Every structure is written in structure tokens, then in C-alpha cells.
């Protein structure tokens with residue numbers, strides 16, 4: 621009896637001490653959690669992945685440093701990998717601008733005010749930090765606006781080809797398509813290349829349209845989606861609704877519905893869907909992080925569960941909708957019909 625008791629106590633002690641050790645390890649990760657993104661940002665700024673790509677094969681550290689004009693020397697060789705390729709600024713799979721945006725002082729500063737937004741007198745971390753909301757700030761700061769639009773273009777480059785590959789039916793029977801809050805027009809440039817019969821409108825705020833590059837078969841139109849959306853056979857709206865609260869989403873979706881034909885019209889919504897219990901994939905944690913990002917960077921934005929999407933879509937007057945996941949992508953496609 622005495623033996624069993626002693627063994628149970630020591631097993632408990634072991635469990636407690638391993639929990640203690642794990643806790644300490646976790647805290648160290650919180651303390652230095654910023655180091656990895658900071659080092660990756662540094663690698664992008666130095667252009668390490670571009671140097672290896674231009675070399676056409678693996679490089680030793682001293683070769684890299686002499687190419688980049690930095691000082692260091694070791695014997696290892698470094699080759700391009702799927703990860704490092706995503707750190708090049710001009711690759712189709714590039715995620716560099718997303719890293720540069722999220723690690724920029726402008727986007728990091730509001731995180732220091734995160735607790736304010738959940739306190740009793742809830743406050744907005746971004747607006748509190750910069751005295752303007754994100755859209756006012758980008759309108760007034762062209763450099764940050766360019767960084768923001770480049771980052772959004774990265775996401776469009778990852779997501780839109782995956783939609784075309786996995787769910788091209790979304791674009792069936794459409795001759796004209798308006799991208800609402802389309803940024804610099806990257807999404808529509810991909811759509812018109814893949815679907816040569818489609819004529820596209822890229823619709824966004826004046827300061828964004830002013831800087832958008834010319835794209836064949838894409839017309840840039842400036843305006844306010846809360847007032848009016850240009851007419852087309854279908855509307856496309858990607859990563860825009862998550863910036864707004866339900867009432868605003870309903871208002872935007874109503875404007876989209878008014879811009880498309882009642883018969884055969886559709887709104888193609890590309891957004892995250894937060895999985896409810898028991899329906900998790902490997903991107904679940906990333907989607908939850910996006911929800912936190914919305915908290916830090918927008919006043920009322922949030923990621924939504926399917927139940928929450930159902931509410932805003934129905935309140936905006938749509939009769940039915942279809943939801944499709946996109947392979948290896950954080951986003952989903954929700955096609956809503958009037």
C-alpha cells in the first residue's frame with residue numbers, strides 16, 4: 621500500500637515538474653516570439669532569397685555576404701527552398717509584402733494597445749495609436765498605402781489562382797465582374813487572364829485607384845462601397861467584409877446586391893470562415909490569429925463563423941448561398957444569390 625502511494629506521489633510530482641518546465645519553455649517563447657519574424661524581415665530587406673535565386677544554385681554564407689556586401693563567413697551552403705522563395709518580393713508565390721506590412725512599426729504599434737479594446741470603455745487600438753482609422757491613415761500616408769496594397773496583392777496572388785483551379789464554376793456565365801475593395805487590381809488581373817471573356821471593374825477608394833497600375837481589360841473605378849457599387853453581372857468581394865461590423869457588412873452586401881441582376885446575378889465573397897467545434901483543419905490557428913489582427917487593426921472588424929456569415933448574408937437580402945473551401949488556403953468562397 622505504502623509503495624503504491626509513494627509511486628503515485630512521485631508520478632504526480634513528475635507531472636507537476638514537467639508542467640512547470642513546459643510553462644517556462646512557453647514563456648520563453650512569448651518573450652522571444654518577435655525574434656523569428658524580425659529575422660525573416662531582415663532576410664527580406666537584405667534580399668537573401670533573391671541573391672540565391674540569381675546565383676542559380678546553392679551559395680556559401682561568404683558568397684552570400686560578398687554578394688550582399690555584408691560581413692560574415694562560415695562554411696555552410698544555402699539553397700533556395702519553397703520557404704525562401706516566398707521571401708522574394710517579385711515571385712508569384714511571394715509572401716514578403718505581407719511580412720513587411722505586419723512587421724512594420726505602423727501595424728505593430730497598435731498591438732501595444734490591444735488590452736484597451738477589451739477593457740470596459742473599449743477603445744480601438746489602431747485609431748488610438750495613430751489618431752486615424754486604417755483607411756484614413758492609408759489615404760494620408762502613401763508609403764504605408766503602397767505597402768498595404770502590395771501585401772493585399774500577395775494574398776490575391778495566393779488565393780485567386782487557387783479559386784480558379786478549384787472552383788472555376790464561380791465565374792461561369794459571367795461577362796462582367798466588379799471587384800469591391802479590390803485594392804490595386806491584382807485579383808481582377810488574374811481573373812481576366814484566366815477567363816478571357818470577362819471584362820472586370822476594379823473598385824476601391826480614390827487614393828488606392830490613383831496608384832493602381834493599368835491592366836488590360838480591367839477598368840479602375842473610384843468610389844465608396846457604402847454609397848454605390850458599379851453595375852456588373854456579378855460582384856467579387858475579397859477580405860473586405862472582415863474589416864467591418866455586422867451592420868456595415870449588411871450595408872455593403874446590400875450595395876453589392878443592388879449592383880447585380882436579380883436573375884442570375886451573384887456575389888462571390890472570399891473570406892475566412894472560423895470553424896466551429898469538431899471541424900478543424902491545420903489552418904485553424906492562423907484563422908484565429910486573423911481574428912486578433914482584425915481587433916488590432918480595425919475598429920469593429922472580425923472573422924466570422926458560418927452561423928455569423930449566414931446572419932449577414934440573409935439580412936442583406938440574399939435568398940441562398942454556397943460555401944466552398946479552397947485547397948491549402950485560409951479563405952473560403954461563399955457565393956450568394958439574390
Ligand SMILES: C[S@@+](CC[C@H](N)C(=O)[O-])C[C@H]1O[C@@H](n2cnc3c(N)ncnc32)[C@H](O)[C@@H]1O
Nearest residue numbers: 772773776801802803824825843844845858859
Ligand atoms: C483588406 S483590403 C482587401 C483588398 C483586396 N480585396 C484583396 O483581398 O487583396 C480592403 C480594401 O477595402 C478598401 N476600402 C475600404 N473602405 C472602402 C470603401 N468605403 N469603398 C471602397 N473600398 C474601400 C480598402 O482601400 C482596401 O483596398
